Amino acid sequence: MDARMQKHRMIRWVGRLFVLLTLATSWGAQARMETVAAVPPIYWYAYSSGMVGPYASPDEACNLEFTNLVPQVPGGNFTYLGFSIPPNGYNQTHTLSIAYCSWEVSNLPIYVYPFQPVRFDRAIMSIMSCPAPKVNPTLPYSFDWYTATCTREAQLTITLSGGTEVEPSDDSTISTLPIIATVKQSGGQPPANPVKVQVSLTVDPKTGGHDHGDSDRPRGSIAELDTCPSDNVCWPSPQSTGSAGMTDGNGQVVFNFNAPEASGKYTISATCDGCDIATKPVDVKVDGLKPIPAMPFYALNETNGDVIGSKPGWHTDNHNLTPVAAQKLLQIAAAYRFNPKFMVVVDSITGRKDFPPVLHINDASLPWGGVYDICARPGACTDLGVVAWQGPHAEHRRGTVVDVRANGEDGSIPASKKTAFIRLLRNNKIPYLQESQGTSNEHFHLRLLGNAE
Amino acid sequence: MKKYILDSLILFALAIPSTVMALSPGEGIVLDRNTGDYIINYANGVGKLMQSRFVPSTKIEPTLLSRFENQRGLIRYRYTIKNGSRGKQPLIGLTFDPVSSIHSKTALPGTVQEFDQTAQQLVNDPVHLEQYVNGASGAMEVPNGWSCDVLPNGGTVRSDFRVPCSFDDLDEKKRNGLQVGNSLSGFGFYSTDLPGVGVAQLDGFGDMGPSFVDAGPHGEILNQLDVLQKNDFVPRNAAVPTIAIPSPFDAAVLLDSLRAQVETWPSKQLLDPAFAAKLDRSMVAAANAFRNNQPKAGKENIESVRKMLAHEHYYLDHDDEDNDDTPEHKAATRLTIDRLAARVLDFDLRYVLKRTEKEHEHDHDESDRKNDQ
Numbered sequence: 001m002d003a004r005m006q007k008h009r010m011i012r013w014v015g016r017l018f019v020l021l022t023l024a025t026s027w028g029a030q031a032r033m034e035t036v037a038a039v040p041p042i043y044w045y046a047y048s049s050g051m052v053g054p055y056a057s058p059d060e061a062c063n064l065e066f067t068n069l070v071p072q073v074p075g076g077n078f079t080y081l082g083f084s085i086p087p088n089g090y091n092q093t094h095t096l097s098i099a100y101c102s103w104e105v106s107n108l109p110i111y112v113y114p115f116q117p118v119r120f121d122r123a124i125m126s127i128m129s130c131p132a133p134k135v136n137p138t139l140p141y142s143f144d145w146y147t148a149t150c151t152r153e154a155q156l157t158i159t160l161s162g163g164t165e166v167e168p169s170d171d172s173t174i175s176t177l178p179i180i181a182t183v184k185q186s187g188g189q190p191p192a193n194p195v196k197v198q199v200s201l202t203v204d205p206k207t208g209g210h211d212h213g214d215s216d217r218p219r220g221s222i223a224e225l226d227t228c229p230s231d232n233v234c235w236p237s238p239q240s241t242g243s244a245g246m247t248d249g250n251g252q253v254v255f256n257f258n259a260p261e262a263s264g265k266y267t268i269s270a271t272c273d274g275c276d277i278a279t280k281p282v283d284v285k286v287d288g289l290k291p292i293p294a295m296p297f298y299a300l301n302e303t304n305g306d307v308i309g310s311k312p313g314w315h316t317d318n319h320n321l322t323p324v325a326a327q328k329l330l331q332i333a334a335a336y337r338f339n340p341k342f343m344v345v346v347d348s349i350t351g352r353k354d355f356p357p358v359l360h361i362n363d364a365s366l367p368w369g370g371v372y373d374i375c376a377r378p379g380a381c382t383d384l385g386v387v388a389w390q391g392p393h394a395e396h397r398r399g400t401v402v403d404v405r406a407n408g409e410d411g412s413i414p415a416s417k418k419t420a421f422i423r424l425l426r427n428n429k430i431p432y433l434q435e436s437q438g439t440s441n442e443h444f445h446l447r448l449l450g451n452a453e
Numbered sequence: 454m455k456k457y458i459l460d461s462l463i464l465f466a467l468a469i470p471s472t473v474m475a476l477s478p479g480e481g482i483v484l485d486r487n488t489g490d491y492i493i494n495y496a497n498g499v500g501k502l503m504q505s506r507f508v509p510s511t512k513i514e515p516t517l518l519s520r521f522e523n524q525r526g527l528i529r530y531r532y533t534i535k536n537g538s539r540g541k542q543p544l545i546g547l548t549f550d551p552v553s554s555i556h557s558k559t560a561l562p563g564t565v566q567e568f569d570q571t572a573q574q575l576v577n578d579p580v581h582l583e584q585y586v587n588g589a590s591g592a593m594e595v596p597n598g599w600s601c602d603v604l605p606n607g608g609t610v611r612s613d614f615r616v617p618c619s620f621d622d623l624d625e626k627k628r629n630g631l632q633v634g635n636s637l638s639g640f641g642f643y644s645t646d647l648p649g650v651g652v653a654q655l656d657g658f659g660d661m662g663p664s665f666v667d668a669g670p671h672g673e674i675l676n677q678l679d680v681l682q683k684n685d686f687v688p689r690n691a692a693v694p695t696i697a698i699p700s701p702f703d704a705a706v707l708l709d710s711l712r713a714q715v716e717t718w719p720s721k722q723l724l725d726p727a728f729a730a731k732l733d734r735s736m737v738a739a740a741n742a743f744r745n746n747q748p749k750a751g752k753e754n755i756e757s758v759r760k761m762l763a764h765e766h767y768y769l770d771h772d773d774e775d776n777d778d779t780p781e782h783k784a785a786t787r788l789t790i791d792r793l794a795a796r797v798l799d800f801d802l803r804y805v806l807k808r809t810e811k812e813h814e815h816d817h818d819e820s821d822r823k824n825d826q
Binding site for chain 1: 661672
């Protein structure tokens with residue numbers, strides 16, 4: 001082999017090695033993606049023996065005879081085929097791509113790349129477009145068939161910084177959490193031109209002790225807004241045309257997360273034109289609440305073992321206090337348990353006296369505090385009806401308030417000792433409210449630390 | 454003074470709208486001047502206006518008499534209460550808060566945390582736990598039918614206590630307790646601290662707290678109810694242990710503590726500021742004299758203060774008398790200093806003198822012993 005041939009082989013091997021190294025380094029390095037929603041123009045087509053359209057609405061498409069051929073698709077670059085939910089008729093509010101106009105299966109095959117053959121009769125289709133990118137428009141979006149979104153490699157990176165914990169609103173002065181969104185180019189410098197950051201909020205619905213969580217659960221709000229009603233982009237509002245959300249010279253936007261009344265796990269998400277998506281989990285909670293320790297001087301459970309005040313499926317973790325409040329509860333309960341003035345006659349013939357049952361402890365606070373929406377449960381509040389994610393269980397939000405049974409049932413403070421119990425509270429500087437007096441829900445609402453929450 | 458009143462009025466005017474704004478429409482707490490009760494108008498959970506009546510515990514015109522004497526190094530405090538004839542409720546409660554350094558044969562819980570720890574340690578020993586829970590009350594002298602507790606007062610000073618005393622057999626109809634026109638003595642305790650002038654809280658048999666037929670109110674009105682409950686008593690001045698005696702004894706330090714106590718009196722309307730300045734000059738001179746090891750000058754200045762006090766009120770050194778304003782006392786009473794305050798200060802100064810003499814004798818004995826050796 002001559003030297004020329006050897007050199008040639010060496011170059012080929014070096015080239016292969018370079019390719020291998022390039023593959024190895026790129027393996028597992030997932031590109032950060034920018035994702036945007038597909039946007040109008042949306043066209044509706046009817047399918048019978050072929051595609052007919054476009055039409056402005058699914059109504060028009062469905063009302064056709066489906067006899068025309070598929071026309072040339074005007075405008076957009078990509079098409080989307082999905083599946084609609086209704087088995088019968090179409091749903092105009094659904095972001096559907098295929099909707100049924102009828103449910104008469106006639107084994108007509110439709111071949112649409114890349115899906116498997118789908119058999120529909122008289123289907124309608126929508127066609128979507130990807131928008132032109134605002135940052136570096138020379139790199140267009142690709143349509144993602146599976147998510148019905150448009151994606152490309154992110155041109156900018158966005159990060160969220162700030163605290164990870166904030167208190168629920170209404171009874172707190174620290175229920176607002178400042179967050180900083182920082183946008184950078186790949187080289188680390190801020191974007192050449194200001195970009196608009198868009199923020200959305202989500203909540204894990206069953207967190208914070210609310211076993212009844214649902215999709216209507218309030219998410220809190222951003223900046224000046226009162227609420228973020230859905231998981232969609234919330235701030236700046238779509239109608240906003242001002243500078244809200246625009247990055248400053250450092251590529252930053254500062255905004256506040258305003259916590260709702262309910263504690264739980266929330267997620268702040270932010271993106272911008274050209275950005276990937278940054279997420280930041282935030283715990284909305286009153287810090288430092290602990291389960292009330294089991295002690296023989298008070299009862300947390302009924303005699304059958306049920307947790308007093310617990311409502312499975314709604315709120316089951318209802319006995320939480322700050323440690324100091326729990327100590328105060330213990331002090332009161334022990335005084336009630338051992339002070340002879342609380343003894344009652346248990347045998348009218350002999351006049352024998354004994355101590356009444358220990359204090360029966362109903363609701364304190366949920367594990368992370370916040371609103372304790374007892375009226376979320378249907379039938380729980382006959383006078384108020386269903387009231388979710390807000391009062392009327394006043395206070396009970398910060399682990400310093402507890403209810404004590406006084407309704408005449410098992411474990412209740414005896415009627416003849418209520419005045420003495422009130423005096424005990426007063427002597428211990430514990431303000432109280434006697435609530436639902438004369439009803440089956442009568443109880444003492446104790447402010448264990450001497451203050452309204 | 455006019456400017457002060459004007460400023461106060463402006464502040465008041467500003468405060469009212471801000472409070473009202475925080476309430477729901479129609480909500481508020483109103484004093485019914487015919488009955489003396491409070492009418493609570495509140496919005497329930499669905500905004501419906503509801504009403505509740507709260508009978509305060511302040512429909513009494515009580516008198517509190519304080520006595521204090523030095524008994525072998527401990528100060529004995531005794532009290533008599535009288536439910537004035539113009540009152541409308543039985544008197545059922547007397548509370549001292551704060552009270553310092555109560556002397557007790559049993560351990561007193563200094564803090565809520567200490568109580569909690571001990572209760573948890575004794576959780577399986579109910580006999581001792583019961584003794585612990587009720588033991589603190591043994592530090593008190595209590596008349597028949599009443600009981601007193603000694604509780605941590607929750608303040609920053611570990612030896613500060615709250616001492617609430619109550620009539621025991623409270624009935625549902627709010628009829629029993631110390632009836633109008635009657636008086637009751639027998640309350641008392643011992644302390645290692647000298648007296649100052651504190652405020653005792655007396656209360657009649659009212660509701661003691663608000664009650665509601667439903668879940669009650671929400672929001673701002675809860676804070677207002679809180680304030681109402683916390684002030685639901687009639688205050689009266691009382692001689693209570695306040696001033697710790699330094700150990701080892703130091704007359705100058707003790708005099709400084711007395712001065713700090715006296716400085717609070719003008720704002721409590723117990724002492725005329727001009728007279729306060731005169732008293733203070735002599736007390737400063739006394740403290741400095743002791744600090745400079747000139748006990749004779751120190752004593753002279755203390756005597757000078759005592760003379761000033763004696764000029765204002767007679768019989769200040771009759772410790773076993775109370776501060777009842779007999780005609781004889783009234784004749785001598787001037788407006789420069791409250792009689793109870795004068796008695797307290799005179800007592801405290803006499804204590805300083807006595808201890809100083811004792812220390813002096815002790816020093817002499819020590820030096821004699823050394824000379825003998």
